[in-house]
Amino acid sequence: MTINQVLAVATQKLQKNNIPNPNMDAEILLARVLKCSREYLITHFDKNLNNQKIRLFEKYISRRVKGEPIAYIMGHKEFYGLDFFVNKNVLVPRPETELMVDETLELLTRNRQPATIIDIGTGSGCVIISLVKNFKSKFPISNFQFLATDISKPALTIARKNAKLHHVDKKIRLFHGDLLKPIIHKSKILNYKSKMIITANLPYGWNSWKNNCSMDTIGLKFEPPIALFTENKGLKIIEGFLKQIKQIANSKKINFNSNLLALIEFDPRQTIMLKKLIKKILPDAKFKIKKDLSNHNRLAKILI
Ligand SMILES: C[S@@+](CC[C@H](N)C(=O)[O-])C[C@H]1O[C@@H](n2cnc3c(N)ncnc32)[C@H](O)[C@@H]1O
Structure with a gap:
């Protein structure tokens, strides 16, 4: 069979199973099998494929037909212009989370003092790694601390792998545990004198939303529930985080000079x-709500 023929069969199969963008998905997966670009597929449409390649492509298509996110089939996902390794243990990074990186980088540029940056619920590490890779400040990066936590050990393994992949593993310290708990009372780790910027894309999905998954969101069923869902209409974990911030703010070790800023992603x-x-x-606390590129409320910026 030629490239054109296998693409036509696969596109039809995806379409029949209501997979959005069937043509594009088929091309992306075939390009992956052939280790070529999508442009190559167009210019070599009549090239014959061997059975081994066809079988591998069919395997990928069957996974996609079941709704598995293309990022898991490919094993990676682009975020903030960088490539991240992903698997079923981490959330597939979402484009709307890039707003959190934009906002933090802007804060770092304007900052008049070095800071400690903490990413909680780091998952693949996409936020903290993008921050280090795109770091902007008038102070040298060595004056800044980059920390990240996650409650999932398998997720931390992926974050570590991505940090190595991007050569920032020496710069980022990863901790296992509940929100800020692994670092909050450890003065050797957390410098209470320095300004703190905390990024938090925590699970904010809720049950009725999970149960009403449309075909567009069926991929959610493949992602780790611990990364997506929580009680209290999706706000339980964020509530726990806000209480921890209060604990830091009330701590005598911290001087109250607008020196803690938290950025929390949520559903509009x-x-x-x-x-x-x-x-x-x-x-x-003072707080602002920022909108994402689709003009939906997406990020709460809390200043203490
Ligand atoms: C929505 S995902 C976000 C992952 C990553 N920050 C991103 O933007 O792609 C939420 C992450 O929070 C982690 N998580 C869930 N509950 C947590 C908790 N109580 N403390 C720390 N991390 C938690 C999950 O394991 C998951 O990796």
Whole structure:
């Protein structure tokens, strides 16, 4: 069979199973099998493929037909212009999370003092690694500390692998545990005198949303539930995080000079509930809601 023929069969199969963008997915997966670009497929449409390649391509297509995210089949995903290794133990990085990186980089540029940057629920490590790789400040990077935590050990293994892949493993320290717990009381790790910037893309999915997965979101079923879902309408883990921030703010070790900034990603439908939660737990904090590129509320920036 030729490139054109296998693509036509695969596209039809994906289409029949309501997979969005069937043509593009078939091309991406075939390019992966042939280790070539999608342009090559177009210019070599009548090239014959051997059985081994066809079988591998069919295997990929069957996985995609079941709704498995293309990033898991490929084993990697682009985020902030960088390539990240991903597997079923980590969330596939989402484009909307790039806003968190943009905002943090802007803060670092404007910052008048060095800081400690902490990424909680780091998953593949995409946020903290993108921050180190795109670091912008008038101070040398050696004055900054980059820490990350995750409750999932398999996720931390992937974050470590990605940090090595991008040659930043010496710069980022990874910790296993619940939110800030592995570092919060360790003055040897956490410098309470320095400004803190905390990025948090934590699970914020809720049950009824999970149960109503459309074909577009069926890929969620392949992602680790620990990365996606939590109770209290998706706000339980964020609530735990806000309480930890309060603990840091109340700690005598920290001087209260607007020196803790937290950036929390959420679902636009949680805006009102999240605002109430922030006001309840951190009544003295200033906060702003930032919109993503689709003009949806996406990021809460909390200043203490
Ligand atoms: C939505 S994923 C985000 C991953 C990554 N930050 C990203 O943007 O792609 C949430 C991550 O939080 C981790 N997580 C869930 N509960 C946690 C907790 N209580 N403490 C620390 N990490 C947690 C999950 O294992 C998962 O890696």
